[in-house]
Amino acid sequence: MDQTRNQPSARKFLSWFIPVGRQAGGWAFALSRVTAIGLTFYLFLHLYVLRLLALGPGHYDEFLALTENPIIKFGEWAVVAAVFLHGFNGIRVVLTSFGIGVTRQKQLFYVFMIAAVLVILIFTARMY
């Protein structure tokens, strides 16, 4: 084994999502990755569903009826929640990258997460 370099591994990749013992920035990092992977998965699902349009209006209407299913509806809610959590967290990253609020990045994270949760709550009230 090459002892001179760090070896990436699946275990190390999984450590991204286990921020035990980490501070706010580590939790923000983990949240960003989880939501990004979820949204990427949704993108492919979305494209798959859109292909139904090419098969005719009947197929698409059939799928739309499915969206009333509570599980599908929860999935839609989860997508919107992920968008807001990822987006607001992203604003924190952009600001700190431009040197804004770097020494207050923890507080920035808390403020943006509170804002995201508020928006999600408003969306939840309107959706249900």
Place this chain on the structure above:
Amino acid sequence: MAETWKITLRVYRQKENQESHFDDFQMDVNPDEYVLDAVERAWAFHDRSICFRHACHHSTCGACGMRVNGVEKLTCITSIRDVTHNGATLKVEPLRNFPVVSDLAVDMGSFYRKMEAVGARPVLPVTEAEIENPPSKWDPDDSQYLRLSDCLECGLCMSACPIMATTPEYLGPAPLAAAQDQGLRRKPELLSIVDCEDGVWRCHSAFECTAVCPSFVDPGRRIMNLRTQVVDIKLRKLFGKA
């Protein structure tokens, strides 16, 4: 009379070509002793084959960095009271993102080579140092005085960084902080080293480096500042003002 705690010191063990495991050592400690004292006691009275790095015992050499209960600490200045309690377990593991040489000792070679690549300064003129309450105006003669760089090269930031875990080629927090310390305008040759895929743009703003740094280098802030330096230089080049 000094307070006494009974703790279980759980030490990560791994010798060449062997599976890793943990060894437990029961011991009485003064909670105001440091974690390194407990490791040394395990080595002195329980198992002389425990391998670990240590030297100065006063947070100058940066040799005794380990993970203590999962968090990167400089064990010579981490009191036992701050990381565990009476009757509990104190787990020590080697730093992450470095190959384990033996038990708690890791190979820091790649890290030192990166520090060398950016020309990290072990000492710097006092006029260029980030110090608390600096004089409003330095006397030109003061530049003859040197001070130790804040960075101990302990590697805690490299261990805590989640990007280092999956991208060994990433320059890492301490080398990027060392580049920022010198400044790209003063050392323009550093631009090509930091402005690349595995340089300053690879950081994903977890700020774990800043959280674990025992010497207040604040690598996270320095990386963000280095980004603005890179953008500034590139914009000046774009508009012909370099």
